Amino acid sequence: MHAQIVLFDGFDLLDVIAPYEVLYAGGAASDGAVDVELVSAEGRREVVGGTGGVTLWATAALDPERAGLVVVPGAAGRVGTPGETPDEDAGARTPDEFLSVLLGRAVQTGLPSLLKAAMDRPGLTVATVCGGSLLLGLAGLLKGRRATTHHLALETLAETGAQVVPARVVDDGDLVTGGGVTSGLDLGLYLLEREVGPKIAHAVEELFAYERRGVVWRDRGPAPSAP
Incomplete structure (x- = not known):
């Protein structure tokens, strides 16, 4: 399985590094059944x-035709609504910019069309960590899909x-979403279990x-009774 983790300006570092390390370790434990970039x-x-x-180096372009898994992180910034429009000509961001601004900028790039192509491609799984599902939602790609995100942004x-499903990890078939920022570990381990097998996932856990x-939410079994 070839995994691609997406970088965009303002990405959250842990959203990227947690699944990257888990998937990389899974590849090592499975003699190369998983590779990640x-x-x-x-x-x-x-x-x-x-x-x-903090900067990271993207080694290639997002390519839904090559990937079997695409992981979308969230952004690192303040939750809320900015009181004024940022100066787009300034070229530099401050560390406390609002998430809505950072994600809004990402939506204005070529990323949404590539993510749509990924979600439309049979056999490809798109996964998100924290605000990554918000990015998909803002791009109009989550209508009717079951998903989660950071608990402070579930309403958004x-x-x-x-x-919205308020679970740590939500499996909606070819879309798997994680909640808060540390859920990238849980998401990566679940994807290893699902795609490669529980023995490999357990080895990486160890x-x-x-x-x-938490329990990975899937659309299976009876619905719970109302309290």
Whole structure:
């Protein structure tokens, strides 16, 4: 399985690094059944994150024709609504910019069309960490889909047309979404279990000395009774 993790200006560092390390370790534990790379909509470039200006290098362009898994992180910034429009000509972001601004900028790039192509391609799974589902929602790609995000943004996610499920990880078939920022670990381990097998996922859990939290929500079984 070839995994591509998307970088965009203002990305959240842990949203990227947590699933990257899990998937990379899964590839090592499975003799190469998984490989992972960092990509951007624009191709090879240095991408500035939203956490203290830390930069990562995208080694290739996001390519839905090559990937079996595409992981979309959220942005790192303040939750809320900005009181004024930022100066788009300034060229630099401050570390405390609002998430809505950072995600809004990403939606104005070529990223949404590539993500739509990924979601339309049979056999490809799109996964998100934290605000990554908001990015998909703002791009109009989550209407009617079951998804989750950070607990402070569940209402905003619902406004994009998604069917919100307040779970740590939500499996909606070819769309798998994670909640808060640390859910990238849980998401990565679940994807390893689902795509490669529980033995590989368990080996990575042992390596990282981390146990997944919560039940992965899937559309199976009877619905719970009303309290």
